[in-house]
Amino acid sequence: xxxxxxxxxxxxxxxxxxxxxxxxxxxxxxxxxxxxxxxxxxxxxxxxxxxxxxxxxxxxxxxxxxxxxxxxxxxxxxxxxxxxxxxxxxxxxxxxxxxxxxxxxxxxxxxxxxxx
Numbered sequence: 001x002x003x004x005x006x007x008x009x010x011x012x013x014x015x016x017x018x019x020x021x022x023x024x025x026x027x028x029x030x031x032x033x034x035x036x037x038x039x040x041x042x043x044x045x046x047x048x049x050x051x052x053x054x055x056x057x058x059x060x061x062x063x064x065x066x067x068x069x070x071x072x073x074x075x076x077x078x079x080x081x082x083x084x085x086x087x088x089x090x091x092x093x094x095x096x097x098x099x100x101x102x103x104x105x106x107x108x109x110x111x112x113x114x115x116x
C-alpha cells in the first residue's frame with residue numbers, strides 16, 4: 001500500500017498589517033506533515049502580485065488580475081508527522097495594497113492547504 005503524503009501551510013502571520021512605502025514585511029508560517037512517509041524536503045514559495053494600475057478589471061465576465069511573481073523560495077527538511085517554520089521578507093513595499101501568497105512548490109493530493 002502506497003503511503004499518502006500531505007503537507008500543509010498553517011499559522012501564517014505577518015509582522016505588520018500596515019506599512020509605510022519602502023518598508024519591509026515579514027511573513028512566517030508553519031509547514032506541517034501529516035504523512036507517515038520518511039522525512040522529505042518541502043519547498044515553499046513566496047509570490048507577490050505586481051502593481052498594475054490597469055488591473056483588476058472584468059473582461060468578458062472574468063476578473064483579470066496581475067499574474068503573481070515568484071519572489072523567493074526556501075527548501076526545508078520535514079520529518080514524517082513533523083512541523084517546520086519558514087520566514088520570508090517582502091522588501092520595498094510600494095504604496096497601496098500588496099497581495100502576497102505562500103505555496104508549496106510540489107502540490108500533494110489535498111490541494112486545499114497548499115497555498116495561503
